[in-house]
Amino acid sequence: MRFKTVSVRTLPIIILIIFVIAAAGCSSLQTQPAAKTDYDVIVIGAGMGGLSAAAHLAVKGQKVLVLEKHNIVGGSTTKFSRGEFVFDAALHEMAGGGPGRKDRGLYQLLKATGVDKKAQLYEVPHLYRSVFPDVDITLPPNWEGFKSELKKKWPQEAKGIDKFHTLCEALFTDLMELRDLFRYGTVRATLTKAMVPVRQRTFLKWKSRTVKDLMDECFHDENLKAVVSQLWVYYGAPVEKESALIFMAATESYLADGAWHIKGSSQALSDAYAARIEELGGTVKTSTLVTKIIVEKGRATGVKTATGQTFSARYIVANTDPYQLAYKLIGQENMTPAYLEKIESLKPANSLFGVFLGLSIDLAGLGYEDTEIFYNAHQSSMKNYEAMMKGDFKNGSVAITIYSNLGDPIYAPKGKSVVKLDAYSDVSYWPENRAAYEKLKAQKMDELIELAAKVIPEIADPKNIEIKEGYTPRTIQRYTMNKGGVVYGFELTPGQWEKMPNTTPVPNVFIASNWTQAWHGVGSCQINGWRAARMILDREGIE
Ligand SMILES: Cc1cc2nc3c(=O)[nH]c(=O)nc-3n(C[C@H](O)[C@H](O)[C@H](O)COP(=O)(O)OP(=O)(O)OC[C@H]3O[C@@H](n4cnc5c(N)ncnc54)[C@H](O)[C@@H]3O)c2cc1C
Numbered sequence: 342m343r344f345k346t347v348s349v350r351t352l353p354i355i356i357l358i359i360f361v362i363a364a365a366g367c368s369s370l371q372t373q374p375a376a377k378t379d380y381d382v383i384v385i386g387a388g389m390g391g392l393s394a395a396a397h398l399a400v401k402g403q404k405v406l407v408l409e410k411h412n413i414v415g416g417s418t419t420k421f422s423r424g425e426f427v428f429d430a431a432l433h434e435m436a437g438g439g440p441g442r443k444d445r446g447l448y449q450l451l452k453a454t455g456v457d458k459k460a461q462l463y464e465v466p467h468l469y470r471s472v473f474p475d476v477d478i479t480l481p482p483n484w485e486g487f488k489s490e491l492k493k494k495w496p497q498e499a500k501g502i503d504k505f506h507t508l509c510e511a512l513f514t515d516l517m518e519l520r521d522l523f524r525y526g527t528v529r530a531t532l533t534k535a536m537v538p539v540r541q542r543t544f545l546k547w548k549s550r551t552v553k554d555l556m557d558e559c560f561h562d563e564n565l566k567a568v569v570s571q572l573w574v575y576y577g578a579p580v581e582k583e584s585a586l587i588f589m590a591a592t593e594s595y596l597a598d599g600a601w602h603i604k605g606s607s608q609a610l611s612d613a614y615a616a617r618i619e620e621l622g623g624t625v626k627t628s629t630l631v632t633k634i635i636v637e638k639g640r641a642t643g644v645k646t647a648t649g650q651t652f653s654a655r656y657i658v659a660n661t662d663p664y665q666l667a668y669k670l671i672g673q674e675n676m677t678p679a680y681l682e683k684i685e686s687l688k689p690a691n692s693l694f695g696v697f698l699g700l701s702i703d704l705a706g707l708g709y710e711d712t713e714i715f716y717n718a719h720q721s722s723m724k725n726y727e728a729m730m731k732g733d734f735k736n737g738s739v740a741i742t743i744y745s746n747l748g749d750p751i752y753a754p755k756g757k758s759v760v761k762l763d764a765y766s767d768v769s770y771w772p773e774n775r776a777a778y779e780k781l782k783a784q785k786m787d788e789l790i791e792l793a794a795k796v797i798p799e800i801a802d803p804k805n806i807e808i809k810e811g812y813t814p815r816t817i818q819r820y821t822m823n824k825g826g827v828v829y830g831f832e833l834t835p836g837q838w839e840k841m842p843n844t845t846p847v848p849n850v851f852i853a854s855n856w857t858q859a860w861h862g863v864g865s866c867q868i869n870g871w872r873a874a875r876m877i878l879d880r881e882g883i884e
Contacts, residue, residue: 378653380406380624382877383644384660385631385670388416388821389863390853391660392614393870396454399621401874401883406652407618408644410630415611416660416821417828418863423808425754426699428761429606430812430820431828433575433713433742434465434482435863436594438601442483445517446598447864450871459613461604465747468600469713471571472796473720476564479711482600491565501559505569506596508543508555512586513593515544523843523858523872524879544586549835552580552588567720574715574738574765577690577829577861579726584838587860594864602747607863634659634666634850636675641850644670656880657850658873662823662830663841666852677846687837690829690861691730692814694766696786697759699808702799704758705746709797714741716796729765732781734788739764741793757807760800762789768814768825778815786811823855830855843873851876 382398384391387409395405417431437446439462451457468482480487492499537545556566570580603610615625630647643653659666663684667676717738719725729737740763745753752759772778794801814826831837843857853873855861
């Protein structure tokens, strides 16, 4: 789905060709698989993409089976315990997840599946506190407060601050208008795309630009640009490379619809999905690794597991990266050269490195009441990015999440605190040799703690640390099976913003994960799941 402008002269010819094709009835995708099967749909993987796909299918009466390799559901959206402490493996804050001020986006999807009744979402108090060498500011998760805090510090930039809001809002509106494009038949899709230069002008302008272009268009002060673009550390590339589209859409979602967390940790959302799927008659099987999608005469007929079990289904949804899907599960012989070329030509984003800390001190009581702090060694995102990517964690950026300040007693006993530190990293930095890996990890954990201690000195004092555990891209890779432990899918640069479609060359196999068109993140992956489910339901003629 490339959004190219179609000239007025070529449009009638295109329409004519489309009508001829449509009249010939050659849409192979509409062909329904006939044989009797164990399930309507098998979903491989119970991350956000897989769980969401399964719930949307089950609520429409499809018989679904979810197969998950790990012994619990959730993928990255999970928790674990160490002693008295509970750690959220990933989620800091989820965009657009709750009953926001505008009833749109992700929350509508949660309501459509009934998962909203099983998971309790709450709004986080601050979007973030941003600390740079020359500035320290805390910004609330709503436009009014966000703009007002910025205007207090940079009154001379008031017009640009309003312009930034207007642009993010307009972009989100454009995306919502194009939201169902993937469902349109060829004629409607072509006409919709042809009208983009007239109807979705903000989208058209910013789809080929970076976050830096956006900052330069709206602001003059470099500190203001650094503060407003701070959430680049959530999206997987420095502002000079990051697509403006994801940044604008996510900013609008966070500031108009709220930034959300889940009562009982992110695992509670994953468990809510699994419970709802089962309530709707679906089956969720954990500790089950799928090793093969069985393909016969160009169509998938079922899956095989590591223990040799087979299950048949009419459709498959893979909550995996496209590499595992193409090379291991489906097999290169059943893929098209074009699909393989595409996944090889797109660049995956970076992964993450971080430290989980269980502290014997009460950070809120000591005056650290924030939930999300970003400390940046440099004003330039590129300098911070490059430092992290070469393992110089003392000189990069660090996201400091204080989970025990979220107001949920699950994380730490009274008087104690739970903190997670996250930084960017690449799998190639971490040695495969176990001893060398552990030695480097221990050293780098201390370096990241040293950087975070510039804002909270107490976290570097060994007598305050009860639990200290690190994770690297290799950890994420082991748990989620994503190539290189990437949690952002393909790097979101202007050339790659479309990622991969949810369809695959095997007509009844779909993919819904970090790597597909609705982008990455806990919220976006649920939208990817809905998209894959919708495609199947459309083929079944179910509204
Ligand atoms: C440290 C960290 C912090 C983050 N912070 C945030 C945040 O604050 N906000 C936000 O929105 N996002 C955040 N994210 C990103 C977000 O968590 C991910 O983008 C999202 O959860 C990924 O979902 P997914 O659908 O791609 O599935 P994944 O989480 O990648 O899960 C895939 C699942 O499929 C299973 N699987 C794979 N292959 C097979 C197979 N062959 N057989 C059976 N099972 C299989 C895996 O075991 C796994 O459970 C963070 C991620 C990390 C790691």
